[in-house]
Amino acid sequence: MKIGYLVIGSEVLDGKISDTNTKLLAEFLKISHLEIHQSMVARDEKTTILEALKVLFDKCDLVVTSGGLGPTKDDITKETLAEFFGAKISYSEKAHQVAETNYKRFDRPFPGKDHGYSYLPENFIPLNNATGFAPGFFTEQNGKFLFSAPGVPREFKSMLEEHLLKLISSKLDQSVVLGTVIVRTKKVPEEKIFGEVDPTLWDKLEKFGEVSSLPILMGVDIGVKIKAKSHSELAEKVSGVKAVIEASPIKSAVWSYGPESLEERIVTVANHKKIRFGFAESATGGLCSNRITNVSGSSQCFMGSIVCYDEKVKEHILGVSAKTLEECTAVSIKCAEEMAHGLKEKLSVDIAISITGFAGPGGGNDKFPVGSVCIGKAKNGHNSAESFHFKGDREILKQRFSQAALHVLLEELENFA
Amino acid sequence: MKIGYLVIGSEVLDGKISDTNTKLLAEFLKISHLEIHQSMVARDEKTTILEALKVLFDKCDLVVTSGGLGPTKDDITKETLAEFFGAKISYSEKAHQVAETNYKRFDRPFPGKDHGYSYLPENFIPLNNATGFAPGFFTEQNGKFLFSAPGVPREFKSMLEEHLLKLISSKLDQSVVLGTVIVRTKKVPEEKIFGEVDPTLWDKLEKFGEVSSLPILMGVDIGVKIKAKSHSELAEKVSGVKAVIEASPIKSAVWSYGPESLEERIVTVANHKKIRFGFAESATGGLCSNRITNVSGSSQCFMGSIVCYDEKVKEHILGVSAKTLEECTAVSIKCAEEMAHGLKEKLSVDIAISITGFAGPGGGNDKFPVGSVCIGKAKNGHNSAESFHFKGDREILKQRFSQAALHVLLEELENFA
Numbered sequence A, B: 001m002k003i004g005y006l007v008i009g010s011e012v013l014d015g016k017i018s019d020t021n022t023k024l025l026a027e028f029l030k031i032s033h034l035e036i037h038q039s040m041v042a043r044d045e046k047t048t049i050l051e052a053l054k055v056l057f058d059k060c061d062l063v064v065t066s067g068g069l070g071p072t073k074d075d076i077t078k079e080t081l082a083e084f085f086g087a088k089i090s091y092s093e094k095a096h097q098v099a100e101t102n103y104k105r106f107d108r109p110f111p112g113k114d115h116g117y118s119y120l121p122e123n124f125i126p127l128n129n130a131t132g133f134a135p136g137f138f139t140e141q142n143g144k145f146l147f148s149a150p151g152v153p154r155e156f157k158s159m160l161e162e163h164l165l166k167l168i169s170s171k172l173d174q175s176v177v178l179g180t181v182i183v184r185t186k187k188v189p190e191e192k193i194f195g196e197v198d199p200t201l202w203d204k205l206e207k208f209g210e211v212s213s214l215p216i217l218m219g220v221d222i223g224v225k226i227k228a229k230s231h232s233e234l235a236e237k238v239s240g241v242k243a244v245i246e247a248s249p250i251k252s253a254v255w256s257y258g259p260e261s262l263e264e265r266i267v268t269v270a271n272h273k274k275i276r277f278g279f280a281e282s283a284t285g286g287l288c289s290n291r292i293t294n295v296s297g298s299s300q301c302f303m304g305s306i307v308c309y310d311e312k313v314k315e316h317i318l319g320v321s322a323k324t325l326e327e328c329t330a331v332s333i334k335c336a337e338e339m340a341h342g343l344k345e346k347l348s349v350d351i352a353i354s355i356t357g358f359a360g361p362g363g364g365n366d367k368f369p370v371g372s373v374c375i376g377k378a379k380n381g382h383n384s385a386e387s388f389h390f391k392g393d394r395e396i397l398k399q400r401f402s403q404a405a406l407h408v409l410l411e412e413l414e415n416f417a
Helices: A021-031 A046-059 A077-085 A093-105 A153-171 A190-197 A201-206 A231-246 A249-253 A262-273 A287-293 A311-316 A322-327 A333-347 A394-415 B021-031 B046-059 B077-084 B093-105 B153-171 B190-197 B201-206 B231-246 B249-253 B262-273 B287-293 B311-316 B322-327 B333-347 B394-415
Strands: A003-008 A036-042 A062-066 A089-091 A119-121 A125-127 A136-141 A144-149 A177-186 A210-216 A219-228 A254-256 A277-281 A302-307 A351-357 A372-379 A382-389 B003-008 B036-042 B062-066 B089-091 B119-121 B125-127 B136-141 B144-149 B177-186 B210-216 B219-228 B254-256 B277-281 B302-307 B351-357 B372-379 B382-389
Touching: A003 A021, A003 A046, A021 A036, A021 A153, A036 A046, A036 B046, A046 A062, A046 A077, A046 B036, A046 B046, A062 A153, A077 A089, A077 A119, A077 A136, A077 A144, A089 A093, A093 A119, A093 A125, A125 A153, A136 A153, A144 A153, A177 A231, A177 A249, A190 A201, A190 A210, A190 A219, A190 A249, A201 A210, A201 A219, A201 A231, A219 A231, A231 A249, A249 A254, A254 A262, A262 A287, A262 A394, A277 A287, A277 A333, A277 A394, A287 A302, A287 A394, A287 B287, A302 A333, A302 B311, A311 A322, A311 B302, A322 A333, A333 A351, A333 A372, A333 A382, A351 A394, A372 A394, A382 A394, B003 B021, B003 B046, B021 B036, B021 B153, B036 B046, B046 B062, B046 B077, B062 B153, B077 B089, B077 B119, B077 B144, B089 B093, B093 B119, B093 B125, B125 B153, B136 B153, B144 B153, B177 B231, B177 B249, B190 B201, B190 B210, B190 B219, B190 B249, B201 B210, B201 B219, B201 B231, B219 B231, B231 B249, B249 B254, B254 B262, B262 B287, B262 B394, B277 B287, B277 B333, B277 B394, B287 B302, B287 B394, B302 B333, B311 B322, B322 B333, B333 B351, B333 B372, B333 B382, B351 B394, B372 B394, B382 B394
Parallel strands: A003 A036, A003 A062, A062 A144, A277 A302, A277 A351, B003 B036, B003 B062, B062 B144, B277 B302, B277 B351
Antiparallel strands: A036 B036, A089 A119, A125 A136, A136 A144, A177 A219, A177 A254, A210 A219, A302 B302, A351 A372, A372 A382, B089 B119, B125 B136, B136 B144, B177 B219, B177 B254, B210 B219, B351 B372, B372 B382
């Protein structure tokens, strides 16, 4: 089944927000071994939406749209879809009921017959929206499916989960089993992996499926998309991919085979080993802590952090010596060591990680220009630190600093006795 | 000039990453009063890319592509574009030089004539890439422009800034002046603004330009896109929009007219008033601090934070009383007050904001179910706290909690004597 996705919303093309629904839809479809064939973003203009619908329906069996279902004047999705299908819009008892239910859930009175939500193109089915007001809808015409949901990510996601698979189940191919192995490597550039470290790796992996290579923060994700006729054949091919990696010199750079993120892996390992940790964050300004606390279950292993943006906080809360701050400055190996040590004592954690550096645009010196970061660690009475250098703007540098710090933490967790 | 944007990369359609380049391109174009007419995402497959190019070039004068320019086998943008234009690829002295320069910048030897970067379709111009290895390129054929850059956001952005406007300047209309006013409101739902608070607002604003309404975290951004014949006419229309808002009952919900984010506004106000602040973060786990430290200049006003995820950190570092934790629990008005008070003392800040709540999926009780948050503030010896309730999953709740906390902080900063 070919699936097209149409994001309706001038706000995306105007740069007010980034589209995150494509990722939600792709992740949702992946579970059922489906994928987005093509996606488009259209402005809230009838002509553009009609053109995009034509392009997508020409190629695809199912078109998912999001956005433009709200109550304001720029929300024109419903009338445009009606025009596309040559359908009349009229009052629908069922649409009225669905909208009323959505409103009741939020203890708000529904205006009733007068409200646009009570009107629907003929042959459209209104869909309950468990997390918002605007109903979605679905139609099957000439063997093609249309599924429309609001653009608010929470609502889009809940409507996919509640409705989509049920509505298209009749057309799903149950005979193919798909899977993906993601080989997550760190610290070796993409070009070096396939050019120097293991020049035959790509070809060896391609025997198991479609290979892709995606540079991510401080590493490369090598993906192998596998098709199989049965679950046992899939498992066999997955093992084959892993065997290729285990026999390759790239093995030492691999930190995960799963789709799990670095922060998820950290929480898994720390909870399994019952290790408690925390951060002394200067240059990352709370980002390491934020990433870890995005993971459900992190409260078992993450005790807390001290975001020591100002030197006084480094000195008075973490106990970094005035001498170190004076002689070595706050961005130094020594300061990073003392920060980690101070945090370990203050929070009574097993492992403390510290981050101090220059994320720019200001700051920096000859030894440590903007992009430099010192990352310290303290455990069992051993304190040490190392420095790294990255390129990028402020937010990218914060991301890279946090990635480096989390990789240091993961190594410590894995080696922790 | 109609502009189309083609994102080339299966990783976006597979949900591995969200596309953020559309936002970068839109923000870049806005400065020159240009906008993206249409955007598409295509997989790294020749047929799909060719179809997408056809759709975009049919409508647009300029097509920007990103992605698929790297050295791996799934990078097929260049050969696909050559096929689209019916151009032969051959060795290019100029392309060789550009690639060699990119490599030299990173102190890496360029393999030379053997490398794919030295080859270019006829009539294509290679473009320097100041932040990466892969060169971009440009061509003008039959009155239409093509601009191709790598997909890595940093490289894409720097190539836009270095090249794009120069290359298309001959076709830019200099006779129209465009501008946008963004009226940023908080705490009133979209429907209520235009339905109850001021039912004539939309029509009144529409006299000045195209109106849009975008629900964002805890608020709504009302945008008015203005076209004018001169800068003075533009200024007049901008004043007109502001006058409509100032005379409307929605005025009390407006917190900014600018495009600036909540965290940027906070840093601006705090630095202007020389106020120092910090956070005691439990449920937001570092997110408030991270958002503030994304803003350049935050080091003047943001002292630091204590991320007190574990109760022991609340008790031992912030001095929340054991009695409060025992009798009221950690998610309570009383605990939020004590956290804010403790932080203010510890960090010697003018304003301390605390956040404690249940982001889920676990936790919560009858009084404060998952989605509840208590936000405290401490200043000049006054401590207080209030509770809020939101819906969403863990990451969305953290976002909403942080938005509520930052709005509390902004109000405190604006009222601070």
